[in-house]
Amino acid sequence: MITLADIIVDAAAGQWPRVPVSADLWDLAGQQLAAGTWTLVAHWGEPTTVHAALREPATGTTGILSLDATNGHFPSLGRYAPAARRLERTIRDLVGLEPEGAPDLRSWLDHGRWDVRHPLGVQVPAVAPEPYRFLPVDGEGLHQIPVGPVHAGIIEPGHFRFTASGETVVRLEERLGYVHKGIEGLLLGAPLDRAAKLAGRASGDSTVAYAIAFAQAVEAACGVSVPLRAAYLRAIMLELERIANHVGDIGAVCNDAAFSLMHAHCAIMRERVLRAADLAFGHRLMMDRVVPGGIAKDIDQKGKSHISKLLAQIGKQFPALITIYEDTASLQDRTVRTGMVRHDLVAQFGAGGYVGRASGRSFDARKNFPCQPYETLDFEVPTLERGDVDARVRIRIREVEQSLSLLRQLLAQLPEGDIWVPIIPRLAEGSTLVEGFRGDIFAWVRMNEDGTIARCHLRDPSCFQWPLLEVAIDGNIVADFPLCNKSFNCSYAGHDL
Amino acid sequence: MGITGTLALQAVQAILAVALAPLLTGLVRKMKARLLCRLGASIFQPYRDIFRLLRKEVVLAPNASWLFSGVPYFVCAATWVAAMLVPTFTFDVRLAPAADLIAIVGLLASARFALALAGLDVGTSFGGIGASREMMIASVAEPAMLMLIFSLALVAGTTRLPDIAAFVQSPALGLHISLMLAFVGLVMIAVAENGRIPIDNPATHLELTMVHEAMVLEYSGRHLALIELASSMKLLLYVSLVSAVFLPWGIASDGASAAQYGVGTLLYLAKLFVAANLLGFFEVTVAKMRVFRVPQFIGAALMLGLLAALLRIVSESL
Numbered sequence: 001m002i003t004l005a006d007i008i009v010d011a012a013a014g015q016w017p018r019v020p021v022s023a024d025l026w027d028l029a030g031q032q033l034a035a036g037t038w039t040l041v042a043h044w045g046e047p048t049t050v051h052a053a054l055r056e057p058a059t060g061t062t063g064i065l066s067l068d069a070t071n072g073h074f075p076s077l078g079r080y081a082p083a084a085r086r087l088e089r090t091i092r093d094l095v096g097l098e099p100e101g102a103p104d105l106r107s108w109l110d111h112g113r114w115d116v117r118h119p120l121g122v123q124v125p126a127v128a129p130e131p132y133r134f135l136p137v138d139g140e141g142l143h144q145i146p147v148g149p150v151h152a153g154i155i156e157p158g159h160f161r162f163t164a165s166g167e168t169v170v171r172l173e174e175r176l177g178y179v180h181k182g183i184e185g186l187l188l189g190a191p192l193d194r195a196a197k198l199a200g201r202a203s204g205d206s207t208v209a210y211a212i213a214f215a216q217a218v219e220a221a222c223g224v225s226v227p228l229r230a231a232y233l234r235a236i237m238l239e240l241e242r243i244a245n246h247v248g249d250i251g252a253v254c255n256d257a258a259f260s261l262m263h264a265h266c267a268i269m270r271e272r273v274l275r276a277a278d279l280a281f282g283h284r285l286m287m288d289r290v291v292p293g294g295i296a297k298d299i300d301q302k303g304k305s306h307i308s309k310l311l312a313q314i315g316k317q318f319p320a321l322i323t324i325y326e327d328t329a330s331l332q333d334r335t336v337r338t339g340m341v342r343h344d345l346v347a348q349f350g351a352g353g354y355v356g357r358a359s360g361r362s363f364d365a366r367k368n369f370p371c372q373p374y375e376t377l378d379f380e381v382p383t384l385e386r387g388d389v390d391a392r393v394r395i396r397i398r399e400v401e402q403s404l405s406l407l408r409q410l411l412a413q414l415p416e417g418d419i420w421v422p423i424i425p426r427l428a429e430g431s432t433l434v435e436g437f438r439g440d441i442f443a444w445v446r447m448n449e450d451g452t453i454a455r456c457h458l459r460d461p462s463c464f465q466w467p468l469l470e471v472a473i474d475g476n477i478v479a480d481f482p483l484c485n486k487s488f489n490c491s492y493a494g495h496d497l
Numbered sequence: 498m499g500i501t502g503t504l505a506l507q508a509v510q511a512i513l514a515v516a517l518a519p520l521l522t523g524l525v526r527k528m529k530a531r532l533l534c535r536l537g538a539s540i541f542q543p544y545r546d547i548f549r550l551l552r553k554e555v556v557l558a559p560n561a562s563w564l565f566s567g568v569p570y571f572v573c574a575a576t577w578v579a580a581m582l583v584p585t586f587t588f589d590v591r592l593a594p595a596a597d598l599i600a601i602v603g604l605l606a607s608a609r610f611a612l613a614l615a616g617l618d619v620g621t622s623f624g625g626i627g628a629s630r631e632m633m634i635a636s637v638a639e640p641a642m643l644m645l646i647f648s649l650a651l652v653a654g655t656t657r658l659p660d661i662a663a664f665v666q667s668p669a670l671g672l673h674i675s676l677m678l679a680f681v682g683l684v685m686i687a688v689a690e691n692g693r694i695p696i697d698n699p700a701t702h703l704e705l706t707m708v709h710e711a712m713v714l715e716y717s718g719r720h721l722a723l724i725e726l727a728s729s730m731k732l733l734l735y736v737s738l739v740s741a742v743f744l745p746w747g748i749a750s751d752g753a754s755a756a757q758y759g760v761g762t763l764l765y766l767a768k769l770f771v772a773a774n775l776l777g778f779f780e781v782t783v784a785k786m787r788v789f790r791v792p793q794f795i796g797a798a799l800m801l802g803l804l805a806a807l808l809r810i811v812s813e814s815l
Contacts, residue, residue, distance in 0.1 A: 145622040145705075152702040167630075167788060256706075258698040258785035264533035330695060331784040478626070479788045482703040 203494030209436030220430030294420030339484030353439025359387035460494030528777025627711025644802030
């Protein structure tokens with residue numbers, strides 16, 4: 001059997017070598033995806049090329065395959081791998097390349113509301129949109145419940161089409177794309193500082209993770225290694241972001257079961273984290289603090305002590321909250337065995353983050369792609385097997401505990417030194433995988449010699465989690481959907497980009 | 498007291514029901530907010546909400562029938578009549594002979610039936626979901642309520658509220674297991690009927706989990722104001738009902754003095770305050786249950802009613 005390493009053996013060093021392949025090898029990649037020996041990490045297009053970033057779980061080998069598509073077509077990977085289907089529809093909408101033999105050719109991000117079609121490829125004027133056809137569901141006594149895209153709460157827009165038999169969900173179909181901002185289009189030709197800001201706004205709650213992903217991709221392209229102090233400070237910000245989001249999510253899941261007590265206390269704790277971040281780094285969400293080459297603002301002794309104080313406070317209060325979660329029978333009754341996701345599906349889609357880890361996929365970019373400072377730090381990647389709402393909450397709880405420990409180590413070992421090195425632009429490409437709070441964010445950047453961005457692709461972890469939500473709700477009752485959805489907490493903005 | 502006197506007291510009781518109902522809702526919300534470390538809105542906020550809604554225009558779906566716009570008036574009227582039947586601070590009111598538990602249950606059931614029809618009328622999926630869930634809950638809650646009334650009637654020998662209260666107040670009443678069981682059962686039914694946590698969450702924004710709120714999702718303006726008022730009055734009604742049946746102390750009886758009416762009113766207000774705080778506290782400490790668990794919850798109330806009746810019969814035959 002051919003392995004990924006066999007294909008990319010000649011390629012230059014680096015974690016993500018990109019190799020042009022023939023249609024045969026491309027097809028082979030599809031078969032390997034179907035067999036589950038390789039996992040799809042990202043799939044995106046350029047006007048005349050399609051790329052697929054792959055990982056071989058058994059060996060940890062990674063690489064990017066590129067197929068020439070000058071004729072406007074490419075053989076579909078979605079025929080073999082369900083994980084590729086929505087990405088192919090995205091490629092078709094954004095770049096205009098046709099996936100040959102794809103099982104689903106409906107538009108995905110393009111709702112017919114743009115001025116042009118194929119904004120990232122050969123642009124053509126928009127035509128009148130076809131009505132979107134939801135997948136047919138046949139059966140007696142079934143009824144449809146359309147929900148969204150505008151919801152009652154302050155959340156992002158997305159449409160959910162439920163087909164239900166009484167209260168039981170027979171099928172859920174998502175329709176996304178309402179918050180497409182055209183970030184990749186805006187990045188074309190953008191100077192580095194503006195590009196870094198844009199990348200940090202792909203999904204506001206993961207702004208640090210996105211900024212790090214973009215910066216690392218640029219640094220990989222230009223062969224720059226950041227000073228150790230900057231790497232440590234980036235990790236501190238990343239873990240603070242993770243704690244803030246996880247704590248907020250734990251409360252929000254409980255609130256969707258109408259248990260507002262947890263929500264209130266978790267909201268207070270999240271606010272404490274954000275205030276400490278504001279005091280230490282000058283921005284509550286730490287937006288624009290990570291720049292290619294290092295970080296924008298150093299932390300002083302006071303900032304360090306603010307974070308230490310925060311860690312002591314959370315370390316004291318968090319266990320009490322967790323006891324409330326674990327000891328409230330009415331809450332456990334809602335979360336346990338609700339919205340189950342099987343391990344094989346998580347592996348097939350390569351779903352990362354708490355969605356993957358709650359169903360037994362232990363992938364974590366911090367462990368699997370060790371870089372400074374994580375390779376010298378002591379932490380665990382918690383996994384559970386049950387894959388229900390409760391498991392996803394418990395993974396978050398364990399991850400908060402790990403992040404607290406990581407922050408203590410990072411603060412204790414924080415080295416002195418520079419926080420930034422200049423980027424010397426060159427014509428090159430770079431890719432990286434960064435573990436945000438939702439899961440692994442993939443970033444690929446091609447630089448121009450003048451320091452502008454030639455092309456950039458950012459892949460949100462939600463791309464491989466949204467499809468699993470459709471599976472998770474199957475056979476559950478309609479009223480449990482908010483709980484399942486919140487336990488996934490997928491990003492609309494990051495997915496629609 | 499003469500006819501004019503009882504009529505006047507009846508009018509006072511009817512006005513009290515409307516005037517105090519939003520305050521009770523406001524108190525519950527305030528209590529919940531304080532328990533969740535929030536300041537919370539003023540306890541008078543529900544009044545402001547109702548006045549605001551009354552001033553706003555009504556947005557009607559194009560396919561809404563006369564039923565849809567008529568139902569809020571009917572629901573509000575039926576709930577109001579039911580609420581004014583329940584003794585609050587005195588028994589000496591004009592409609593006291595009609596203050597029958599079965600009449601009250603009937604009035605509330607017809608209001609609920611009308612609201613479920615209105616939920617179906619506009620044909621949105623949420624209205625349908627809400628109506629079907631409400632009816633599912635009603636189909637178990639109403640028998641349970643009747644079972645409880647039956648056991649009360651066995652104990653007290655009547656279904657008229659003033660007579661039940663007089664029986665409970667009488668010094669001859671010893672420790673009554675049946676009454677205690679009925680009390681717990683009635684509180685459970687009150688929680689379910691009013692759509693409180695753990696049955697339904699009146700504060701939720703999640704359309705898919707709503708029961709009562711889903712039915713009234715299409716209402717706006719004065720229609721919504723009436724429905725909100727009716728919900729508040731229903732809550733007040735159940736609090737008054739539980740206190741009139743099981744804690745009737747202080748309620749002024751026929752021919753009482755002005756001072757006794759005063760004491761009755763003050764005690765009634767105190768009961769409302771305690772009930773609001775207890776409800777708020779309870780709601781903060783439990784999560785909402787799955788829709789299909791609701792019949793089990795109400796089934797427990799039904800069983801309590803059955804047990805109360807059985808114990809009564811057994812103790813009688815001894």
